[in-house]
Amino acid sequence: MISRPTVFLVDDDIAVTRAISSLVTMMQLRVLTFASAEAVLSIGAEEFKNDGCLVLDIRLPGMSGLELQKSLRERACELPVIIISGHADVPLAVEAMSRGALTVLEKPFGLETMKQTILQAIELDHQRRERARERDLVRERLNNLTPREQEVLALIPLGLTNKEIAAQLHLTLRAIEDRRSRLMRRLGVRSIAELLLLVQQAKAA
Amino acid sequence: MTKLLTSRPAVSARRLTEKSTLVVVLFLATLNFVIDALVPLGVAGGVPYVVVILVALRSNSARFVYCVAALCSVLTIVDIAISPGPGTTEWWKVIVNRCLALFVIWVTAILGRQRNLAAEAQRRHLADLAHLSRTKTAECLAGSLAHELNQPLVAIALQAEIASELFAAIEATSSAPEGGLLKGSLKEITEQSHRASMIVRALRDLVRRAPSERQLTEVNTLIQDCVRLIQPAAREADVELRLQMEDGLPLVEVDRIQIQQVILNLLQNAVDALVMSNVDERLINIASRSSLAHSPTREIVVEVTDTGPGLMAEQRERLFEAFSSTKPHGLGLGLNISRSIIEAHGGNLTLINDGGCAGVKQFGTRFAFNLPC
Structure with missing residues (x-):
């Protein structure tokens, strides 16, 4: 209203x-x-x-x-x-x-x-x-990701390559690449820069 | 002392009393001299000169008192020559008698002077206090006035500007020739009310005194001073004052005169309340204590409680407002001023409503203020 x-x-x-x-x-x-x-x-x-x-x-x-x-x-x-x-x-x-x-x-x-x-x-x-509304929307989108996607998302901002992420999560490189492209599609971002911006927004108090 | 007595009537009144004192002194001295000259030397005729000295002490001039003492001494000695002789007494007793008379005359003169000086100092202290109180009242009067007047002035200015804007909206549709005049007069209203605000503000700044002087002080001493000052009024009103002061309180950094003024104001209000009512138990309890041990900040609490009739709900609401008073001739500034003083010291002055107080079973009104230390 x-x-x-x-x-x-x-x-x-x-x-x-x-x-x-x-x-x-x-x-x-x-x-x-x-x-x-x-x-x-x-x-x-x-x-x-x-x-x-x-x-x-x-x-x-x-x-x-x-x-x-x-x-x-x-x-x-x-x-x-x-x-x-x-x-x-x-x-x-x-x-x-x-x-x-x-x-x-x-x-x-x-x-x-x-x-x-x-x-x-x-x-x-x-x-x-x-700002608060946008932040809430972003948070909601992030929360809607599957636990597996979130796992990957948590490691991306640390600057790890797909290979390193795969090693850390004991998965194949192929699985990581899959999840990564899926989560980027679901969040509606096209680049890593956009993805990082989104994460930053959600973290803001 | 003469500085205090600046007005003319006071000076002439003082001259009159000095003159009459001089006449009485001379009359008594002559009388005693004549009597002393008529009776034999054996009688200790010099001692009654003490009365002359006591009369002379009515004057505040040290020179006058000592001159009279000297005169009496001379008369006492001269009498030895003109008296009808020692009578039945031996000469050595005559000499001892005369010496004793001289001794008594001078001791009386000196002690009397000292007492006069002490009384003078006390009077001056009270006068200073009264003066400071008046200055503070004027300051607060101007402050309250400025605040109270500012509110309607702000409203007037805003309303005039609003009217002007509303008119501008109307003007777009109609074109009356008076439009310009109306706009001008609304603008004038706004500007003049702003000017009035400035004048009120200037008045307050003019009256405002230099920042208060704070020094480390024992609150209990301040309370005792105030009790001493209010005691005569309390006695006259048949009011008992009871003190409940905690020992070893920490010192507070305050403006002594201002805090004294707050305590005096609370005591005076309590006495007035008891005088105006017809309660049987006329008691004022003054308590001081430090705040509870578990409280994070140390502070001292002072409470003044009376057994008067208490306050009605509507009186309680307007209690601290300026110009509201329950007394027939009250200015309604006392509590307003007191609260601003206590707040300036970082404390609060409040009316306490709950019952139960050691020393006073049932109470009418209780005020408490705290001072951080």
């Missing part, structure tokens, strides 16, 4: 929340607003399945923005985080950045800045998800 990207807005000030949600709505994006960090954690995980980003006021009642950032990460939710900060919160903002926030917007910020930042965050999230 393809749905519009969602902006999760966490701010305890109603006026600021209203202003930013109007802006987000104007950008044809979906907006969910929360008055506290705890409220964000109370929603279901499926809400985080679409592209999106988190806009977070650094000063919140109860759980702080920094703690929310951490809790979300623990739940494997890797939405890009945009921090809104007051002038006085520079040290907090620095810490937020070091914990992986995408950027810090200092109040007062202009409409254009906010827009660009949100678009950039959503684009980032989109790319990240794309």
